[in-house]
Amino acid sequence: GNSVTQMEGPVTLSEEAFLTINCTYTATGYPSLFWYVQYPGEGLQLLLKATKADDKGSNKGFEATYRKETTSFHLEKGSVQVSDSAVYFCALSGSIQGAQKLVFGQGTRLTINP
Amino acid sequence: DAGITQSPRHKVTETGTPVTLRCHQTENHRYMYWYRQDPGHGLRLIHYSYGVKDTDKGEVSDGYSVSRSKTEDFLLTLESATSSQTSVYFCAIRDTTRHEQYFGPGTRLTVT
Numbered sequence: 420g421n422s423v424t425q426m427e428g429p430v431t432l433s434e435e436a437f438l439t440i441n442c443t444y445t446a447t448g449y450p451s452l453f454w455y456v457q458y459p460g461e462g463l464q465l466l467l468k469a470t471k472a473d474d475k476g477s478n479k480g481f482e483a484t485y486r487k488e489t490t491s492f493h494l495e496k497g498s499v500q501v502s503d504s505a506v507y508f509c510a511l512s513g514s515i516q517g518a519q520k521l522v523f524g525q526g527t528r529l530t531i532n533p
Numbered sequence: 534d535a536g537i538t539q540s541p542r543h544k545v546t547e548t549g550t551p552v553t554l555r556c557h558q559t560e561n562h563r564y565m566y567w568y569r570q571d572p573g574h575g576l577r578l579i580h581y582s583y584g585v586k587d588t589d590k591g592e593v594s595d596g597y598s599v600s601r602s603k604t605e606d607f608l609l610t611l612e613s614a615t616s617s618q619t620s621v622y623f624c625a626i627r628d629t630t631r632h633e634q635y636f637g638p639g640t641r642l643t644v645t
Contacts, residue, residue, distance in 0.1 A: 423575075
């Protein structure tokens with residue numbers, strides 16, 4: 420079945436550091452890939468997505484490229500801020516009967532120190 | 534803001550009692566979902582709905598039932614709560630135009 424594996428956290432960085440959170444997946448067919456972010460005490464917010472191979476999703480300075488050859492969708496940001504501290508989830512979608520059933524990675528907690 | 538509310542936001546209940554969580558949406562989306570979030574597991578799909586009275590199981594459906602009698606409401610019921618159902622429960626809707634899911638604020642359930 421479909422699965423997503425994220426790098427284990429927690430990850431702690433200093434402000435303005437470069438961020439990479441690794442995500443690899445196993446899936447049949449051609450899934451869509453997503454990154455969600457969860458700030459403390461809140462629900463998940465969609466950060467970015469990519470729907471086909473070689474697509475790059477981007478939002479708020481974050482980027483991720485859908486790499487089919489390595490089955491990866493790593494999240495990157497060139498210069499992180501304290502406000503980026505949150506839990507990040509990689510997810511993929513498979514569809515049955517038109518439903519978009521998301522499969523999530525375990526989440527990576529990111530802390531940015533000033 | 535996808536117009537999703539969940540109630541209650543927090544609940545403490547005893548083992549063996551029934552519990553119903555409510556998800557309400559204001560934008561007439563066809564697809565609705567219930568997930569649970571547990572440390573080390575990310576989010577896992579419990580049940581989903583693809584229309585009024587149309588529901589199906591997700592990967593962790595044992596011990597849960599759902600109902601959808603109108604488009605805007607999707608109910609999750611724990612018939613007899615167990616401590617293993619202590620979790621944070623999230624409802625989501627699917628925007629079929631954008632092929633994206635949007636999540637509600639969550640319900641933290643503690644079963645003692």
